[in-house]
Amino acid sequence: MTATITAEHLTIRFGSFTAVHDVSLEVGQGELFGFMGPNGSGKTTIIKALCGLLKPSEGAGTILGLDIRRDATEIRRRVGYMSQKFGLYEDLTVAENIAFYAGVYGLRGRQAEQRKDEVLGLTGIEPYLKRRAGQLSGGWKQRLALACAIIHSPEVVFLDEPTAGIDPVARRALWDLFFRLSGQGVTFFVTTHYMDEAERCGRVGYIYLSKLIAIGTVAELQRLPEANPPGTSRIQIPAANPSAMLDAVRRIAGVREATIFGRSIHALVDTDRIASLKEEVPEAGVETIEPSLEDVFVTLTYRIMEASP
Amino acid sequence: MKQLFHGLVPVCRKEFVHVVRDPGTLFFALLIPVLQLLLFGFAIDTNVRQIPTVVFDESHTQDSRRLLESFASSDVFHLQSYAESKEELYETIRAGKARVGIRIPSDYARRLQDGTTATVLVLVDGSDSTVAGQAVSTATGVTLRQSLARVVPGGKMPIEVRPSVLYNPATRSANFFVPGLIAILLQVMTILLIALSVVRERERGTLEQLTMTPVAPLGLMVGKMIPYGVLAFFELCAILAIMRVVFQVPVHGSVLALLVMSLPFLLTVLGVGLVISSKARTQAEAFQLSMGTILPSVFLSGYIFLIENMPPFFQGISRLIPTTYYIRILRGIILRGAGAGELWANAVVLTAMGCAAILLAARQFVRQGAT
Numbered sequence: 001m002t003a004t005i006t007a008e009h010l011t012i013r014f015g016s017f018t019a020v021h022d023v024s025l026e027v028g029q030g031e032l033f034g035f036m037g038p039n040g041s042g043k044t045t046i047i048k049a050l051c052g053l054l055k056p057s058e059g060a061g062t063i064l065g066l067d068i069r070r071d072a073t074e075i076r077r078r079v080g081y082m083s084q085k086f087g088l089y090e091d092l093t094v095a096e097n098i099a100f101y102a103g104v105y106g107l108r109g110r111q112a113e114q115r116k117d118e119v120l121g122l123t124g125i126e127p128y129l130k131r132r133a134g135q136l137s138g139g140w141k142q143r144l145a146l147a148c149a150i151i152h153s154p155e156v157v158f159l160d161e162p163t164a165g166i167d168p169v170a171r172r173a174l175w176d177l178f179f180r181l182s183g184q185g186v187t188f189f190v191t192t193h194y195m196d197e198a199e200r201c202g203r204v205g206y207i208y209l210s211k212l213i214a215i216g217t218v219a220e221l222q223r224l225p226e227a228n229p230p231g232t233s234r235i236q237i238p239a240a241n242p243s244a245m246l247d248a249v250r251r252i253a254g255v256r257e258a259t260i261f262g263r264s265i266h267a268l269v270d271t272d273r274i275a276s277l278k279e280e281v282p283e284a285g286v287e288t289i290e291p292s293l294e295d296v297f298v299t300l301t302y303r304i305m306e307a308s309p
Numbered sequence: 310m311k312q313l314f315h316g317l318v319p320v321c322r323k324e325f326v327h328v329v330r331d332p333g334t335l336f337f338a339l340l341i342p343v344l345q346l347l348l349f350g351f352a353i354d355t356n357v358r359q360i361p362t363v364v365f366d367e368s369h370t371q372d373s374r375r376l377l378e379s380f381a382s383s384d385v386f387h388l389q390s391y392a393e394s395k396e397e398l399y400e401t402i403r404a405g406k407a408r409v410g411i412r413i414p415s416d417y418a419r420r421l422q423d424g425t426t427a428t429v430l431v432l433v434d435g436s437d438s439t440v441a442g443q444a445v446s447t448a449t450g451v452t453l454r455q456s457l458a459r460v461v462p463g464g465k466m467p468i469e470v471r472p473s474v475l476y477n478p479a480t481r482s483a484n485f486f487v488p489g490l491i492a493i494l495l496q497v498m499t500i501l502l503i504a505l506s507v508v509r510e511r512e513r514g515t516l517e518q519l520t521m522t523p524v525a526p527l528g529l530m531v532g533k534m535i536p537y538g539v540l541a542f543f544e545l546c547a548i549l550a551i552m553r554v555v556f557q558v559p560v561h562g563s564v565l566a567l568l569v570m571s572l573p574f575l576l577t578v579l580g581v582g583l584v585i586s587s588k589a590r591t592q593a594e595a596f597q598l599s600m601g602t603i604l605p606s607v608f609l610s611g612y613i614f615l616i617e618n619m620p621p622f623f624q625g626i627s628r629l630i631p632t633t634y635y636i637r638i639l640r641g642i643i644l645r646g647a648g649a650g651e652l653w654a655n656a657v658v659l660t661a662m663g664c665a666a667i668l669l670a671a672r673q674f675v676r677q678g679a680t
Contacts, residue, residue, distance in 0.1 A: 051521055053520060053521065073312075073523060076521060076522060076523045077523045079521075081518065081521035081522075083514060083517060083518065085513070085514030085515075085517065085518075086514070086518075087514055087515045087517065087518025087519075088515070089323065089327070089515060090513070091326075091327060091330045091331065092323065092326055092327075092330075096323070096326060099319075100319050100322075100323045101522070102319075103316070103318060103319025103322070104316050104319050104320075104519070104522045104523070104524050105522060105523060106315070106523065158521075
């Protein structure tokens with residue numbers, strides 16, 4: 001696997017505030033890398049640094065073998081970026097937006113026409129060419145934003161919360177597009193708050209309080225020792241009225257975390273207490289489960305919160 | 310070179326589309342300066358005429374009436390009311406019903422006969438310095454001429470002054486004020502248009518997107534300047550036409566020179582607009598900062614007050630204000646028929662200021678990519 005994106009001990013400070021602290025990661029070519037973390041944890045800052053827009057205070061990074069400190073101009077030519085704000089001109093038509101970004105990336109003549117046809121074919125936005133971008137629905141706006149972000153055939157695409165506030169059907173359609181491009185060898189770096197999106201990614205990183213605290217495939221993260229403290233088990237307790245039952249479960253000794261999942265409760269409990277737990281909630285069956293990605297991140301976050309007062 | 314201005318053409322083309330798509334903004338941007346020119350052009354008249362004057366004539370003689378007649382015939386004073394007492398005289402001025410009071414004492418005629426000095430009291434309301442100054446100098450002139458007529462019988466004066474006002478013979482206020490007004494109106498419109506266009510992009514997030522593309526800061530800046538520069542140039546032509554046709558201000562110099570030498574000023578105000586847009590986070594902020602440029606350019610540019618009369622500190626400031634140089638160009642060409650030969654230095658200063666502003670804004674833009 002050739003690394004398309006690398007970061008080595010990347011630290012970025014704004015004055016006395018450390019936005020990114022000692023982050024190292026590698027993303028291979030054609031990989032779809034998911035990047036998660038609460039708002040303000042440093043996700044966008046890392047993207048900006050990797051695109052060469054921000055000089056890191058310490059550490060180094062490369063994209064496509066280019067140095068993020070020195071080759072910012074060349075990086076911007078070969079990288080696509082799409083933010084949650086889309087960066088579209090709402091008073092311009094779909095065609096004008098695409099033409100503008102084609103021009104900005106220096107595409108001309110036949111080459112520009114060919115790329116326009118390609119992104120139109122890919123995103124299926126052709127029927128709306130003459131419509132103003134402001135009049136598109138959220139899902140179509142995103143497809144247009146993606147069309148603009150990949151007009152110059154970038155080898156790496158950064159997507160900063162690309163699906164925030166979009167309905168599930170549009171979200172799935174957009175992800176299908178990401179997978180198609182990724183299949184063609186385009187590397188994706190996607191930030192998201194949606195666990196289901198993260199689970200679709202080949203590998204996932206989790207950043208909390210400016211530090212990258214976990215990185216790996218979903219399966220690797222689920223087996224992380226920090227997420228599965230020794231002597232504990234993750235269990236699912238089916239419940240007819242989960243919200244009423246939640247408080248009762250939380251009060252039981254040996255229950256470390258408990259939260260509702262649909263018509264059941266997921267809990268992290270001391271393994272030796274499972275037997276007594278079964279007695280306290282006799283009407284429900286208790287079964288052991290794998291932690292979900294959310295369980296993993298919540299457990300990791302609690303660990304850090306408990307460690308730092 | 311091409312790298313330095315990368316993205317200029319697409320940015321410029323897109324900006325023209327923005328302008329065309331928003332006819333409301335366009336209409337107001339072009340119409341408001343025209344309306345203001347018409348409004349202020351008619352309203353501003355600094356020539357002092359027919360000052361309301363109250364008279365308290367205690368003398369009631371032929372001599373006192375002759376003096377009052379010469380006051381009335383000066384066109385500066387309008388003898389509109391007569392007071393019956395000293396108190397009434399003061400009261401009329403305090404109440405604002407008259408700005409000048411003339412009191413002729415009861416011994417006026419007698420002293421004239423005796424050959425002793427007769428005194429006439431002229432009270433002037435100093436709350437408007439222009440009016441007061443004009444009233445004092447005219448009153449002095451009127452009485453001086455009366456005195457001389459008495460001393461030199463037959464009326465033949467040893468010296469006669471024949472003032473001849475060059476370049477604006479009728480001393481029409483419009484000729485003096487309208488060219489300056491053009492500078493102010495053009496400045497406000499241009500700064501506002503370009504500053505809002507950049508800040509709008511910042512608010513909508515498209516500026517952030519642009520920083521992730523290969524667009525060069527100068528490509529973005531100059532690409533935005535061209536459409537608004539073209540608009541401002543059309544506006545300048547419209548305003549000049551109104552000046553000529555409606556206010557009958559003749560252009561003594563070459564119109565071509567005037568248009569060409571306006572370009573450095575447009576460059577500068579566009580640059581100032583860009584600097585403002587690099588500081589302002591919101592459109593409201595950009596609007597306030599743009600409005601903040603108006604007062605200094607009105608008061609310190611020589612538009613209203615003579616720069617030579619200002620304290621040295623403010624003279625220094627006036628040299629930093631682009632409008633100062635453009636008003637010199639406008640008045641030079643329009644009123645005095647001067648040409649590029651006399652005024653080129655002003656154009657050079659404006660060009661330098663404009664380039665400095667653009668580079669400053671471009672640098673800010675590069676840095677802001679980092680926030």
